[in-house]
Amino acid sequence: MADQKLFDEKTRRKLEQLMLVASRVRAGAMKGERRSTKRGTSIEFADYRDYARGDDLRRLDWNIYARLERPFIKLLEDEEDLAVHLLIDTSASMGWPQDGDKNLNKFLYAQRLTAGLAYISLATNDRLTLSTLGEGRPLQYGPIRGRGYGLAMLNYVSTLQTQGIVDLNTALKNYAVRGGRPGLCFIVSDLMSPNGFQEGVNALLGKGYE
Incomplete structure (x- = not known):
């Protein structure tokens, strides 16, 4: 190979x-492995971002996609990327x-x-x-x-x-x-x-x- x-x-x-660890974590993207140390309601909706290959399709907002014809992923309040x-x-x-x-x-x-x-x-x-x-x-x-x-x-x-x-x-x-x-x-x-x-x-x- x-x-x-x-x-x-x-x-x-x-x-x-x-x-990999950064001194500052950028807010605003869905993560599976990397979780914030903050306490809070991690299931609350926070924002959207553009879809990237490999994202969980369950987070895709199909209503937004139907209106704008662009895929967007829902972000959660206490997750970090x-x-x-x-x-x-x-x-x-x-x-x-x-x-x-x-x-x-x-x-x-x-x-x-x-x-x-x-x-x-x-x-x-x-x-x-x-x-x-x-x-x-x-x-x-x-x-x-x-x-x-x-x-x-x-x-x-x-x-x-x-x-x-x-x-x-x-x-x-x-x-x-x-x-x-x-x-x-x-x-x-x-x-x-x-x-x-x-x-x-x-x-x-x-x-x-x-």
Whole structure:
């Protein structure tokens, strides 16, 4: 299988026992695994949000869908959600070394780290978005949610390839604008960019990403 070079079944089982934690949890999305420590009536309706692949269809408001022809999910008052954003650098510098032991390749390490974090996120039902940082138009996968997307995600990450040069400042600024609901953001990169990366990171922080 395409994902075997990333990690095996034993490693996946270990990853399922972990959880990503943010210093601030964003209100406004349905969760199954992650519950608030606040006391209250968790069955009370609070708001709506757009449907994401993997959401529980029992939370879909069919009346709203009939009127607007867009799927919306009902949110509950005392539930909390974590949006996870994984940005992986696919520029040519990540492909070093090209010769010798393939296990020492930078990009293979980046793929394993990205896939591991993504697998943890899906296992705990977080809202996951993956995107490339590279030359040309970024490739985005998600947002998705739920364990059922685990193997498809691994296959997606394993097929990514390196090429060209990336301007990290520009790429990160663009993601800050188009990335959707802010949350926990991981940048998997060697940070080898001609114009640096701090301005891009500041743009993400300014939009509320951690």
